[in-house]
Amino acid sequence: MSDKYNATVTEVTTFVEGLAIYRVEPDHVPVSFEAGQYTTLGLLPEAPRVAGSDPDPPGIKPGKMIKRAYSIGSSCKVTDHFDFYLVLVSEGALTPRLFALGVGDRLWVAKKCVGTFTLEPVREDQDVVLIGTGTGVAPYMSMIRAYFDPAAPRKWAIVHGTRKSFDLSYHDELTALASKHDNFFYYPAITRPDDDPWKGPVGRLNKLLEEGTFETAWGHEFDAASQHVYLCGNPGMIDGAEKWLQDKGFSEYQKKKNPDGNIHFEKYW
Ligand SMILES: Cc1cc2nc3c(=O)[nH]c(=O)nc-3n(C[C@H](O)[C@H](O)[C@H](O)COP(=O)(O)OP(=O)(O)OC[C@H]3O[C@@H](n4cnc5c(N)ncnc54)[C@H](O)[C@@H]3O)c2cc1C
Structure with a gap:
């Protein structure tokens, strides 16, 4: 060794x-x-x-x-x-x-943990939408476990896209939170429904966002004034979602250049 x-x-x-x-x-x-x-x-x-x-x-x-x-x-x-x-x-x-x-x-x-993909820029009165593909849900699990507060006004929505339903590894934990708390919404979606018992949303996340399927299910619209959106995982999903969000008035958060920005992303490759 x-x-x-x-x-x-x-x-x-x-x-x-x-x-x-x-x-x-x-x-x-x-x-x-x-x-x-x-x-x-x-x-x-x-x-x-x-x-x-x-x-x-x-x-x-x-x-x-x-x-x-x-x-x-x-x-x-x-x-x-x-x-x-x-x-x-x-x-x-x-x-x-x-x-x-x-x-x-x-x-x-490594002895150091790094990165700016954190909730630090989000004001207490703002909501968060956490969107991830595959293992891109990992940082959200850390955020939710550390900071989700059912008694706080902040609304949390987590959107997780995978190929098959058995890849939705945190399904039980997130479903339990969503069923207990009005300010927590979980939206899992898969892209390969063949031979899968899945009865939930099907399709690429970008398509489900653009068609409004997620917003309808959540019961809230994307709103640049009151939300921060986090994007994590597949760079194709992130690029597509970022463009779409920019058309809705969101902009990339940059600590010095754009501290009021409300899109945050972590590309895995
Ligand atoms: C900030 C950051 C955080 C990351 N966090 C995670 C994480 O929590 N979990 C995780 O599994 N990976 C994560 N990754 C990806 C990870 O760093 C590696 O790239 C990945 O594990 C592949 O390493 P490898 O040496 O086996 O493949 P490499 O020889 O480095 O091959 C890289 C190729 O693998 C593919 N790839 C990389 N990551 C993924 C992925 N997650 N899903 C599917 N294909 C992928 C891409 O095609 C990429 O070009 C993260 C990357 C970054 C930059």
Whole structure:
């Protein structure tokens, strides 16, 4: 085992093959981060790839840590571990190695958590719409777990798009919140309904937004004066949604150049 590693996998929750939550306990606990931020995970090229994955992409150098960014899915109020929601990219460099890890295995985690994809710019009287594809729901789970307050006036809506219904890994937790609280709305949608028992919304998120299907279901319209919209995951979804939101008067948040902006995004590739 390499002395370059500084963290241990303490739990693996697999939803379907290639989609899992990895709980990682760094040696340097307590951890400190803001909900929505990410950190970096790493493994050496010598670490084995999970069975059935494709061969390594070109350019992997022996002894050089393979590092990638991952959003933190656990609440920032939990300081003794991180949860990461990971999808296997079979031809990728790092994820086939991450998916070969089990409980007790070691890996590298950056000491710093970074990123501006947080709720910090949102005023208390403003609502949030959190839109994510695939594992792009991870930072929202951290935000919701840390900050959703049923007694506060803020309305929360979370839109999660996946291919199949069994990829909606947080369905139970989010459905439970939505059924209990009027100020929390959950809108899951899938793109591949064939041979799927799913009875909910079907289609790409951009289409469901543009057609107004989401707004009708939520019972509220997009409103640049009172909302911040977060976009996370697939860059195609993010680019399309950003353009569409700009036509509705939203603009990209930039701390210095546009502090009143209300679109925030995190592209995963
Ligand atoms: C800020 C940030 C946060 C991220 N958070 C997460 C996260 O919480 N969970 C997560 O699984 N990934 C996340 N990613 C993506 C992650 O950093 C890696 O790119 C991904 O795990 C693939 O790594 P790899 O070495 O296996 O593949 P690489 O060899 O790096 O291949 C990269 C290719 O994999 C594909 N890809 C990358 N990410 C995904 C994805 N999530 N779903 C489908 N295809 C993908 C793209 O085609 C990309 O070009 C995040 C990326 C960024 C920039």
